[in-house]
Amino acid sequence: MPTIDLLLTHATVVTMDSNGTIMHDGAVAITGDRIVDIGPSADLVARHTAQHTIDCAGCAITPGLINAHAHVPMSLLRGIVADLQLDVWLFGYMFPVEGKFVSPEFVRTGTLLSCAEMIRSGTTTFVDMYFFEEEVAKAADQAGMRAVCGQSVMRLPTPDAPSFDEGLERATRFIDAWHTHPRITPTIAPHAPYTCTDEIYQRAVELCAKYKVPLVTHLSETALEVEESYQQRAGTPIDYADRVGAFSVPCIAAHCVHATNEDIKVLAEKGVGVAPCPTSNLKLASGVAPYTKFIQSGVRTGLGTDGPASNDDQDMFSEIHLAALLPKGISGDPTAMPAKQAFALATSSGARAIHQEHAIGSLEIGKQADLVVINLRTAHNSPSYTYAADAIYNQLVYTCHASDVRDVLVAGQLLLRNGQLLTIDEQQVLADARRIAHDINLFLANREENLLDKVLAISPVAASEIFEVQIKARITPTQADTISAQLSQLPFHLIRQNSRTQYDTYFMWNDVTQGRIRLREDHRHDANGRTPPYYTLTLTEPATRIEHHTAVQLSRARYTAQANHTERFYREYFQPNQIITITKERRRMHITYKETEFAINIDTLINSAHSGPYLEIKSRTWSQRDATHKALLMDEMLRYLGINDETVIKHEYVEL
Numbered sequence: 001m002p003t004i005d006l007l008l009t010h011a012t013v014v015t016m017d018s019n020g021t022i023m024h025d026g027a028v029a030i031t032g033d034r035i036v037d038i039g040p041s042a043d044l045v046a047r048h049t050a051q052h053t054i055d056c057a058g059c060a061i062t063p064g065l066i067n068a069h070a071h072v073p074m075s076l077l078r079g080i081v082a083d084l085q086l087d088v089w090l091f092g093y094m095f096p097v098e099g100k101f102v103s104p105e106f107v108r109t110g111t112l113l114s115c116a117e118m119i120r121s122g123t124t125t126f127v128d129m130y131f132f133e134e135e136v137a138k139a140a141d142q143a144g145m146r147a148v149c150g151q152s153v154m155r156l157p158t159p160d161a162p163s164f165d166e167g168l169e170r171a172t173r174f175i176d177a178w179h180t181h182p183r184i185t186p187t188i189a190p191h192a193p194y195t196c197t198d199e200i201y202q203r204a205v206e207l208c209a210k211y212k213v214p215l216v217t218h219l220s221e222t223a224l225e226v227e228e229s230y231q232q233r234a235g236t237p238i239d240y241a242d243r244v245g246a247f248s249v250p251c252i253a254a255h256c257v258h259a260t261n262e263d264i265k266v267l268a269e270k271g272v273g274v275a276p277c278p279t280s281n282l283k284l285a286s287g288v289a290p291y292t293k294f295i296q297s298g299v300r301t302g303l304g305t306d307g308p309a310s311n312d313d314q315d316m317f318s319e320i321h322l323a324a325l326l327p328k329g330i331s332g333d334p335t336a337m338p339a340k341q342a343f344a345l346a347t348s349s350g351a352r353a354i355h356q357e358h359a360i361g362s363l364e365i366g367k368q369a370d371l372v373v374i375n376l377r378t379a380h381n382s383p384s385y386t387y388a389a390d391a392i393y394n395q396l397v398y399t400c401h402a403s404d405v406r407d408v409l410v411a412g413q414l415l416l417r418n419g420q421l422l423t424i425d426e427q428q429v430l431a432d433a434r435r436i437a438h439d440i441n442l443f444l445a446n447r448e449e450n451l452l453d454k455v456l457a458i459s460p461v462a463a464s465e466i467f468e469v470q471i472k473a474r475i476t477p478t479q480a481d482t483i484s485a486q487l488s489q490l491p492f493h494l495i496r497q498n499s500r501t502q503y504d505t506y507f508m509w510n511d512v513t514q515g516r517i518r519l520r521e522d523h524r525h526d527a528n529g530r531t532p533p534y535y536t537l538t539l540t541e542p543a544t545r546i547e548h549h550t551a552v553q554l555s556r557a558r559y560t561a562q563a564n565h566t567e568r569f570y571r572e573y574f575q576p577n578q579i580i581t582i583t584k585e586r587r588r589m590h591i592t593y594k595e596t597e598f599a600i601n602i603d604t605l606i607n608s609a610h611s612g613p614y615l616e617i618k619s620r621t622w623s624q625r626d627a628t629h630k631a632l633l634m635d636e637m638l639r640y641l642g643i644n645d646e647t648v649i650k651h652e653y654v655e656l
């Protein structure tokens with residue numbers, strides 16, 4: 001009688017093979033990394049002598065679950081922030097924190113933490129996309145898991161590559177070093193069409209073709225992305241990916257939430273694997289992927305969790321649950337997604353989605369021994385019905401929890417036994433994760449207290465200390481015209497002038513020591529009409545004031561950045577206590593008076609109870625002597641222009 005390594009007996013064996021075979025009181029025989037026999041327990045016990053036997057009475061044995069899209073190191077960013085728009089989440093939090101904290105150690109710890117979570121919840125294979133991907137590969141290998149590890153590349157600088165060329169070199173070295181590994185498939189992951197270029201996709205495809213590895217990417221996650229793709233790339237993201245050759249190699253495309261009917265045809269024809277991520281797609285309000293159409297059209301369809309920063313767990317049971325419910329809720333048809341089909345998304349169909357159906361996804365002789373033993377004798381799983389073979393799927397999809405997973409094997413190796421992790425020092429990993437999170441927490445806490453840090457987190461700024469003497473006075477519309485005329489004659493010398501419309505949004509806080517932020521949209525009018533507006537974000541810290549007769553001398557720190565995001569982005573990111581908007585028509589003149597340079601603004605406020613106009617005279621200064629001198633010159637100028645001291649105001653528009 002041949003000796004086998006391990007025999008699992010007395011289970012309900014859910015094979016997920018093409019016939020949908022289910023065995024009650026079934027057994028699975030394993031030698032090395034493979035399943036060598038499968039059938040009724042009595043037969044297998046009679047046929048084999050096993051080194052070890054595990055009694056699985058009261059349990060189901062299923063293929064190991066496949067998580068077709070993840071960013072596993074991001075478990076360390078779990079729960080940082082939630083319920084935000086995608087751009088605020090990404091540019092306001094993820095990119096700044098990743099830029100500062102992502103390192104090989106971060107990736108290693110985050111991956112081990114995720115592996116612990118995934119193994120505990122029955123996942124045996126995952127597809128990843130992140131940075132320092134060799135650390136993901138090492139940690140996954142150490143944990144004994146199976147993984148497709150995609151080294152991210154994009155056109156922006158990343159935590160592990162300041163340029164795309166370096167990212168590509170890194171990916172090439174990584175793939176070359178790992179491509180013969182039995183469980184780890186190394187590859188390259190162009191992040192998405194909107195963060196990459198044609199060349200990035202083309203060179204990634206060449207690399208995948210050379211090493212025969214699949215290409216991992218994100219496609220059509222949000223409606224906005226598809227809309228912008230039509231404008232910028234003359235087609236959907238899926239059209240684009242096809243055009244740049246991404247489907248000429250096996251491709252694993254995350255999300256595809258907004259795939260059109262035409263896209264679905266292309267995905268099916270080109271054998272692209274798709275990985276919708278129900279929880280993430282719901283949480284980020286991206287939508288619900290057209291699962292039913294994918295399946296009906298023969299698209300290789302899997303399921304993913306996406307990164308733990310947008311899910312926030314990596315529990316495939318909850319993804320299967322949602323994948324079974326969402327199509328029903330949307331279509332009004334309870335037959336839209338049978339439980340068996342939903343379970344297949346994380347097993348047999350999931351294996352096709354990641355192009356590994358020859359090795360995993362079902363329990364069959366000759367396939368890899370990746371399997372999960374699930375305890376069905378818990379309160380929420382009881383009772384169990386066996387009159388109909390398919391009843392087991394209802395239980396697996398609608399009642400089973402991740403915590404019911406008792407044992408897990410990958411390639412014949414036990415990774416979890418009776419709820420104990422065998423390949424990961426869980427206490428050590430949890431302690432390491434807490435230590436890294438502590439630093440991130442401090443960074444964010446300091447940033448939330450300090451507006452400058454918050455501005456710096458999203459854009460490079462030009463800083464300046466401003467020492468300035470200024471006068472502001474209310475004038476009449478007639479005076480405004482007279483003053484402009486006077487300023488172009490002696491004793492003044494007009495150097496230059498222009499006019500503009502400024503749309504200012506001020507973000508203010510109850511604690512005024514924080515300073516305030518101004519978002520300015522500046523439209524300059526020139527002889528040819530309007531030039532394109534430019535946008536600036538300016539943080540002004542509270543000023544120190546010295547009052548002269550009519551002038552005010554101010555010194556304050558000011559930080560200016562180019563504003564690349566929308567007003568909505570900044571409002572949600574900075575969360576001010578008060579917002580004031582001011583629109584003004586500004587005529588600006590630069591003049592000299594007694595050989596001293598002054599800037600003069602004549603402002604009319606639009607849609608304001610205090611529309612003005614206002615005259616503003618300003619000059620930069622550098623010493624107290626100079627400031628006093630300029631304040632005196634300003635007094636003189638006011639008198640010369642016929643402006644009464646009583647009309648002088650010593651505060652700013654935003655305080656009107």
Ligand SMILES: [Zn+2]
Nearest residue numbers: 218254306307
């Ligand atoms: Zn993703």
